Amino acid sequence: MTLQMNIRAMKKTLALIAAVAGLSLAAQPALAVGEKHPPRSGGFSFEGPFGTFDQGQLQRGYKVYREVCASCHSMDLMHFRTLAEPGGPFYDSDQVSPAENRFVRALAKEVQIADIDTETGEPLMRDGTSADRFPNPYPNPTAAAAANGGAAPPDLSVMAKARGGGADYIYSLLTGYAAVPQGLQMRPGQNYNKYMSGDLTPFMPEGAEVPPGGFIAMANPLSDGQVTYDDDTVASVDQMSKDVAAYIAWASDPRQVQRKQTGMGVLIFLFIFAGITYVSYRRIWKGVAH
Amino acid sequence: MSAHESTYVPKTGVEKWLDTRLPIIRFGADYMSLPTPKNLNYWYTFGGILMLCLVIQIATGIILAMHYVPNTEMAFASVERIMRDVNGGDLIRYVHMNGASMFFIAVYIHMLRGLYYGSYKAPREMIWIIGCLIFFLMIATAFLGYVLPWGQMSYWGAEVITNLIGAIPVIGEPVLIWLRGGPAIDNATLNRFFSLHYLLPFVIAGCEVLHMWALHTAGQNNPVGILIPKEREKKDTLPFHPYFTVKDGFVIIVFLMLFSVFVFFMPNALGHADNYIPANPLVTPPHIVPEWYMLPFYAILRAIPDKFGGVVAMFASIGVLFVLPWLDTSKVRSMRYRPTMRTFFILFVINALILGWCGAQLPDAPVIGDFKTFILIDGDLNSYLWLTRFTTAYYFAFFFVIMPLVGLRETPKQIPATISEPVLSGGDAMTAAAPASAEKKG
Numbered sequence: 259m260t261l262q263m264n265i266r267a268m269k270k271t272l273a274l275i276a277a278v279a280g281l282s283l284a285a286q287p288a289l290a291v292g293e294k295h296p297p298r299s300g301g302f303s304f305e306g307p308f309g310t311f312d313q314g315q316l317q318r319g320y321k322v323y324r325e326v327c328a329s330c331h332s333m334d335l336m337h338f339r340t341l342a343e344p345g346g347p348f349y350d351s352d353q354v355s356p357a358e359n360r361f362v363r364a365l366a367k368e369v370q371i372a373d374i375d376t377e378t379g380e381p382l383m384r385d386g387t388s389a390d391r392f393p394n395p396y397p398n399p400t401a402a403a404a405a406n407g408g409a410a411p412p413d414l415s416v417m418a419k420a421r422g423g424g425a426d427y428i429y430s431l432l433t434g435y436a437a438v439p440q441g442l443q444m445r446p447g448q449n450y451n452k453y454m455s456g457d458l459t460p461f462m463p464e465g466a467e468v469p470p471g472g473f474i475a476m477a478n479p480l481s482d483g484q485v486t487y488d489d490d491t492v493a494s495v496d497q498m499s500k501d502v503a504a505y506i507a508w509a510s511d512p513r514q515v516q517r518k519q520t521g522m523g524v525l526i527f528l529f530i531f532a533g534i535t536y537v538s539y540r541r542i543w544k545g546v547a548h
Numbered sequence: 549m550s551a552h553e554s555t556y557v558p559k560t561g562v563e564k565w566l567d568t569r570l571p572i573i574r575f576g577a578d579y580m581s582l583p584t585p586k587n588l589n590y591w592y593t594f595g596g597i598l599m600l601c602l603v604i605q606i607a608t609g610i611i612l613a614m615h616y617v618p619n620t621e622m623a624f625a626s627v628e629r630i631m632r633d634v635n636g637g638d639l640i641r642y643v644h645m646n647g648a649s650m651f652f653i654a655v656y657i658h659m660l661r662g663l664y665y666g667s668y669k670a671p672r673e674m675i676w677i678i679g680c681l682i683f684f685l686m687i688a689t690a691f692l693g694y695v696l697p698w699g700q701m702s703y704w705g706a707e708v709i710t711n712l713i714g715a716i717p718v719i720g721e722p723v724l725i726w727l728r729g730g731p732a733i734d735n736a737t738l739n740r741f742f743s744l745h746y747l748l749p750f751v752i753a754g755c756e757v758l759h760m761w762a763l764h765t766a767g768q769n770n771p772v773g774i775l776i777p778k779e780r781e782k783k784d785t786l787p788f789h790p791y792f793t794v795k796d797g798f799v800i801i802v803f804l805m806l807f808s809v810f811v812f813f814m815p816n817a818l819g820h821a822d823n824y825i826p827a828n829p830l831v832t833p834p835h836i837v838p839e840w841y842m843l844p845f846y847a848i849l850r851a852i853p854d855k856f857g858g859v860v861a862m863f864a865s866i867g868v869l870f871v872l873p874w875l876d877t878s879k880v881r882s883m884r885y886r887p888t889m890r891t892f893f894i895l896f897v898i899n900a901l902i903l904g905w906c907g908a909q910l911p912d913a914p915v916i917g918d919f920k921t922f923i924l925i926d927g928d929l930n931s932y933l934w935l936t937r938f939t940t941a942y943y944f945a946f947f948f949v950i951m952p953l954v955g956l957r958e959t960p961k962q963i964p965a966t967i968s969e970p971v972l973s974g975g976d977a978m979t980a981a982a983p984a985s986a987e988k989k990g
Contacts, residue, residue, distance in 0.1 A: 340632065
């Protein structure tokens with residue numbers, strides 16, 4: 259009889275969880291729209307509830323960003339010190355604080371920051387410090403747009419959160435440049451990309467099969483060996499795309515791995531707590547016909 | 549069950565002194581000893597969950613407001629700064645953001661439970677009406693809050709929704725400008741939305757006190773739906789504490805586990821990626837959609853070809869809930885004993901889910917396959933436009949046609965004389981999810 263009771267109770271709990279989960283799944287259609295061509299999986303190490311970032315990959319990704327992307331794309335929300343946060347590309351267990359991390363200080367020093375002389379107010383350029391933000395390649399948004407055919411290159415700070423598919427999408431896009439499909443009427447200053455969002459129907463001859471993807475203003479930014487990696491990794495386009503996608507995924511939410519680890523503890527705690535509460539519930543209600 | 553005798557006896561001198569001046573301890577103690585029908589099932593635990601949701605939203609919201617900057621130039625970056633530089637800021641923000649979704653999951657279950665067991669019928673109309681008011685305020689608060697991060701969906705969502713006001717004849721245009729604080733959505737709009745988003749939760753908290761007061765006065769409904777006569781009170785009710793505190797507590801913890809899965813592992817799964825693109829008045833997103841919990845109402849809005857008509861229908865879809873107690877002609881509260889109505893109820897739930905699905909789709913997109921059928925008035929029959937219209941029609945028919953008619957024509961099942969009776973004779977379909985079983989007696 260006790261077993262039967264437990265099974266019943268379990269069924270009820272499961273029914274409840276199913277009901278709640280079902281309702282939350284009903285939320286999903288909002289996300290499905292506009293994702294006709296799902297991106298390729300990058301097989302990233304940080305996926306899943308236990309996934310963590312590969313620090314070597316983040317460092318390589320940062321290098322690709324700094325040497326290739328950063329010449330057009332800003333990352334306004336990033337400070338150099340963020341690179342040395344726990345879990346970040348340059349975190350060092352010996353560091354006193356992220357701001358005092360030696361790698362980050364050296365990296366920041368490589369850039370020149372526009373500032374003023376604190377005594378005279380005269381504009382000047384000084385070496386970067388770990389407290390500085392990543393410098394924006396353009397003095398203002400208008401200049402960025404003017405230099406890029408009218409549309410400013412998007413800021414990359416939260417790019418992995420701002421596109422459906424996240425890091426997979428970035429990886430796919432960077433490796434998605436392909437030969438222009440036959441019959442596609444290219445627009446001037448545009449490039450064809452298999453994973454760019456859009457609808458190419460108006461640009462294809464009547465009746466022809468419409469290729470996936472869309473137009474993108476950015477020309478293919480990567481070529482094999484473009485970046486010299488500091489480890490033994492071969493800098494293929496595929497590898498660089500993967501690395502920079504991982505780096506941007508980290509930068510979009512630098513605390514995600516720590517949060518997942520906290521979450522595991524929270525779930526284990528709640529699970530035990532739920533068990534204890536359930537036992538108390540059964541004991542208090544024992545003998546009550548209801 | 550209604551307003552029960554107080555059993556609180558002040559013991560210490562301080563308690564006695566306080567009890568004759570401000571009987572606040574008595575108030576709390578009376579709540580704890582409130583006689584509660586012992587057959588309440590798990591669906592009845594969502595009230596407690598909702599209370600917790602409100603507390604979580606207010607607590608996290610107050611901390612967020614300490615760091616947030618309501619300025620169009622800085623709002624987006626300030627939200628990201630909270631997640632990057634404020635201690636625990638990523639958790640606070642994600643709890644608040646997902647908390648809104650959790651709040652709505654719980655409130656929808658809570659409302660459907662009330663609908664199923666007839667908790668809106670006499671003498672509980674005021675509990676229901678105040679509840680509807682809370683729901684309406686929740687929608688307003690959630691909408692205002694969604695604007696604050698100043699992403700693309702924030703901006704364009706605000707644009708679409710405030711434009712609805714402009715559809716009202718004659719006064720629409722001036723009221724629209726007054727609400728926005730200018731001819732377009734801008735800094736003035738963001739500032740007042742922030743102010744109101746901070747205000748409304750406290751109005752909700754006030755309404756919740758009224759909701760509880762009305763509940764305390766009229767007494768809890770229960771799955772059998774009958775009023776418990778005074779003489780049965782001892783047999784059929786249990787004090788709220790510890791019986792229901794522990795039961796609610798257990799479900800709250802299970803609910804928190806679901807909450808945690810979203811916050812810690814998939815914090816952005818319920819949101820739209822476009823809201824991480826800073827607001828840009830010059831670039832319209834290809835597809836403007838509200839948060840998932842507004843989708844059924846958004847679908848109703850779009851189902852009507854006339855803009856003002858759509859606005860009226862959308863507000864009517866919420867407004868109808870307020871008059872629900874007078875649309876239902878049945879004397880029987882619980883749908884457990886109304887098999888016909890139960891079927892319509894299940895259809896209503898499925899219909900509402902389809903409406904939500906439709907709200908997220910492009911109206912012209914085909915529902916099944918990629919083929920065209922025929923043009924009916926202004927759209928292909930195989931399109932979300934028409935699916936939305938059919939489901940909208942059922943939504944209103946449920947309240948205005950089915951509810952009054954079924955109540956007059958149906959033959960309800962035999963209603964037990966006491967709530968203990970079905971416990972001893974076994975439950976029925978809905979009790980699969982209810983803790984009512986004969987075996988438990990032993």
